[in-house]
Amino acid sequence: MVLHTALKIQEEGQRAASAEISSIKFFAANVLQRVIDRAVQVHGALGVTDDTLLSYYYREERGARIYDGPDEVHKASLARKILKKY
Numbered sequence: 001m002v003l004h005t006a007l008k009i010q011e012e013g014q015r016a017a018s019a020e021i022s023s024i025k026f027f028a029a030n031v032l033q034r035v036i037d038r039a040v041q042v043h044g045a046l047g048v049t050d051d052t053l054l055s056y057y058y059r060e061e062r063g064a065r066i067y068d069g070p071d072e073v074h075k076a077s078l079a080r081k082i083l084k085k086y
């Protein structure tokens with residue numbers, strides 16, 4: 001998804017890829033959260049201690065769904081871009 005968008009930006013410019021950019025902002029952050037959550041689960045109780053980096057990643061990367069704008073704002077922005085065509 002990210003590579004496809006990077007290629008579109010390169011070939012057609014940032015404006016043409018604006019819907020893809022909005023999608024990545026919430027989709028990639030949610031993938032990141034799911035992957036870290038699964039890694040915590042695989043480690044069991046160890047995953048929620050500070051003996052591995054996982055609890056640090058979990059705490060820090062949860063912010064990825066907020067610090068570049070909340071998911072809801074990106075989804076609303078993407079919906080407006082898609083609906084504009086109609």
Ligand SMILES: Cc1cc2nc3c(=O)[nH]c(=O)nc-3n(C[C@H](O)[C@H](O)[C@H](O)COP(=O)(O)OP(=O)(O)OC[C@H]3O[C@@H](n4cnc5c(N)ncnc54)[C@H](O)[C@@H]3O)c2cc1C
Binds near residue numbers: 063068070071072
């Ligand atoms: C680790 C971290 C680093 C940051 N770094 C920066 C930075 O470098 N530069 C910078 O400018 N800012 C930065 N921020 C701030 C960040 O941009 C804001 O936290 C973010 O935009 C959300 O604003 P808020 O915290 O005021 O939450 P609010 O705007 O109060 O939103 C709270 C919640 O309400 C909901 N919500 C908000 N708006 C809508 C909407 N329109 N539709 C539906 N639901 C909505 C969402 O669920 C959202 O999570 C950072 C934040 C964090 C946590």
